Amino acid sequence: MSEPLSREELIAWLRREGEHRYHDHHRYHALMHDGKLTKLQLQQWVLNRYYYQTRIPIKDAIILSKSEDPAFRRMWIRRIHDHDGAAEGEGGLALWLRLAEGVGLDREEVASCRSVLPGVRFACDGYVDLVRERSLVEAVASSLTEFFAPDLMSRRILAWERHYPWVSQDMLEYFRSRVPRARRDAEDAIDFVARHATTYELQSRCVAALIRKTEILWHLLDCVYAAYIDPGWGVTGPRA
């Protein structure tokens, strides 16, 4: 039975495990940021990633339902508003659909999610399952990839402006809006995890939940890579 880590040790551990597994290192992102994606490849990333986006308010509502504390719920409910908006056409999901139009996709096609790759669907549904099945503190820990999101978003905006100038600047609003929000959300979440993961066993489970989350994000890109950049003999199905 190990002693629990200190707050600082736990945060350092989470950062260490999350950082080198974060999908900013994935080769799909490397190609994107180097301006080497074709229009189709950029589109398919936007289309498939939209399914992930649609899972976010759902998993956040599950997290909300796991808390007995109105103060926690008041903090977490903002995330749902961020994605759903206050009215039709507002919020992160609507911004993502504008981005989809900006890269030349049909809005309804993207919104229907009917062309999402099966493996992308498995991974994103796996995220919702993870949040449903694990404890509240582990579910919150799985959100801590947001630690690393602001840097990725900032680099993405610069790369898109430089390499894909045919995507108009105001289509990038989703990425811009996420930079301060991801920072705020990550700080709230890490504070919660540090206060509630009070045993070494629970701390380890929080790290495991974060690692699983990085695998989900990574697998999404693996699937899009396999289908649209390197579709070999192992890839089958209508969109390969």
Place this chain on the structure above:
Amino acid sequence: MSEPLSREELIAWLRREGEHRYHDHHRYHALMHDGKLTKLQLQQWVLNRYYYQTRIPIKDAIILSKSEDPAFRRMWIRRIHDHDGAAEGEGGLALWLRLAEGVGLDREEVASCRSVLPGVRFACDGYVDLVRERSLVEAVASSLTEFFAPDLMSRRILAWERHYPWVSQDMLEYFRSRVPRARRDAEDAIDFVARHATTYELQSRCVAALIRKTEILWHLLDCVYAAYIDPGWGVTGPRA
């Protein structure tokens, strides 16, 4: 295979089944409204009912997580705000704790839920389970007891002002706040149920969910009645 009922027929069916099973007919409410509850009996209703109140934002977050539609979620999320409030001390749960103080209970004792009767807990947890296990439209249908809530709240306010004048008027704010909100919420919910229960089978399941919900509310009062008004040989446990 029956044809689906029309919107009007379905609403009439739901109203009919809900109305005569609604807990305003329960003898605990009859005693309450006739001014025949002792202080202890009024207090124990407030204390036990608080556990039900705490389940509301949780079941509403589960309902939120079942929807794929941002527009539905924007409508439903208001319910969570209604109970949790925008800040510490606001919202329906905080108002209920003020009511608890108003009837002479210890706020922390009530908030801890440690003295809630076992059967009350079973029934309220059963409500959360029902919402988790059934489809979205059935979960929404189970909320339709709100059809009947405004009348009950209005009668309750008058009865308390008349029969329990030692409870100061401003402690009744929760009941006052619920009258317009329950009306709005019930209208939103019935509209959703009428649009989404598109087969007779689904319509029947919605009616069944509403009936189960009336059983939950009824059982809560049965338990409080058994423990505090008619504690006989069949009632055991520390609070009987």
